[in-house]
Amino acid sequence: MTDPGTDHTSVAQQAAGPDELRERIDRFVRSRVIPREAVLDAGGPAAADALADLRGQAREEGLWALPLPVELGGGGLGFGAYAALAETEGASDHGPAALGSAPLLDVTMLGRHGGTAVREAYLKPLVAGEMRTCYAMTEPDVPGTDPARTGTRAERGPDGSWLVSGRKWFTSGAAGADLVTVMARTGGSAGDREGLSLLLVPTASAGFRVVRELPVLGAGGQYEIELDRVRVPADHLLGKPGDALAIAGERLQLGRTLRCLRWLGQARRAFDLMCERAATRSGSRGPLADQQLIQGHVFDALLALRTTRPLVHEAVALIAAGRDARTEVGLAKVAAARMLQQVADSAIQVHGAAGLGPDTPLPGLLRTGRAARILDGPDELHITSVARRVLRGYATDGGPVTA
Template identity: 35%
Template structure:
């Protein structure tokens, strides 16, 4: 097994690391660069995005013909981890959710005309986007088959009615991917549509207050009231919405894990620095065996997460859906991030609980990791289904072709 990365990927990693060190980490230290929701303020963001474009560090996840760098999932795993050493990192490089996942699925599934109208402005950074799928009870959440939002065909248009909630980025988004039910067919009943924020027939009911910091545009509850959309807004074809969710959510879950590994490493970095310099009762904190055990445990957990993520990224790059591998990575890395933040706060004591470091930001953010894109329990059930179907082949190594 070859765990080396290409010189090109390493070049991107090194340049991203330098950008984060020189441009982003200093901004975290002063609250002037933060907006009211715990993200980078737009006045600071736009100049940094322009600088990232100029250095060729923009949209690594997309094909060159789309405006990206064509790094593939393995390259993304390396670089996204490096980006999220800073809490501001992903959005600066146009690799943050939900735009990241939306751009990748639109690149893969949209027509050329749709890409020109709906994808290109997100790629250039002119607009932000949102993915409107999740609904309040009794609608669809982790199970899209429960979706209640409907798209009823009337003449050459579709009329949309329904309610969505926890729609990330909706308040700042201009371009939306909307999932709605067009029939009761269990496999071909959902359809994906494109719409613009300025079109009539929908509204944001509220920006939902949450425990943690927010992406730009927050997490919103949306109401669709007889919104009319033409048939050319459909992505991939009527009834192909479930396929769109599969194409989008698997890679998006994994890119979350890539970024979370960067945050987990940052937690350990802050804990190490403090432990090496803090003395108590005549002993340096880092010399205490109890601290060394905590540090070693988190370091091992991070490396396990990196291996799980890289295995899943490799599977995706070779054309697999990697459902089993993505679920394992999602469960492990989400829990790891929470544990890393909690451990680092404990080692830092009151300093960790304060806003003198980004640890409290990461801790609040980390709790959502075990819920977004499928709760732990959902992914554990997915793994059990694979285990039931595959039995001992669940752990089978793939032999190379002779």
């Protein structure tokens, strides 16, 4: 299976250069995905039909699943090459799903750590968009930042299968998922970092249920789920028993970087809207673009974008090279989340009351930026983790190791 950390000549690359490919994706997202966001956001049958139509168009134009392996039906772009496109795709929350790149995290995880049965049963349907997955780690009383306290348990039966019981929440897309990867304790005691495993659970299994949706600042898509002695086949364990934290760390490193790239795309969208508003709107004192305070918003937003992008791509380069990127990912995640919140907030300020209503995507972009500072690891976690790693280098090596 193609590894996302390695660049390979792909069907997509052979058909178009990187700049042309990025322009085609930009046109697709702006002219086809963004105009249908209201329908896609609303969910239900109309949203499913719209998404299916967009996916068909993406396939027809050779833009389908670009970062996924060729042998599974994808475009075969390595992560380094795809990173330049991910920002463009991510200008809309629906871009990755419409263009087929959304399952990259799960396809990578299952390809590396799933057994033969799992790979043969699920990888091609995932790449084809015929199945959907989600990832369940955080629990109501156990933050994702402290996985050693995981309360969900999996007991092994005489036939080798697992019986999983527990409750998870803030599980993205759980209501429509066919599979959920669940972190559960298979050994050890509460508080031990050992004994945690990842199990791939079919959501059609008896004992699995979606408890409720958890709106995030008014937006849906997150869910609380319950597993009541759900039987999971023995071959649906990812890796070996006790491998959960190592696999999760690998997944989070890639996932956080992907989200940073998409946040850059969304921030650029907010920036464009702000500049268009300033350039075309006039008041009693003349064009907004001539006002120094408006110019200050534009400058600060551009500075935030331009200084964040290199941090994100530094993390991309290390991941693509298969190197440890924990420090760089931590820096990028905090910077990108703050940047998106800042740029969206400035764009709303320039729009005035119009920026608060339903006629622009700005409220949603601001919500995404604010939630990003908590979800997928709060700022405080990344700040302390990066600082401790840097300071350990001074203590042990006598000098800077990352600056």
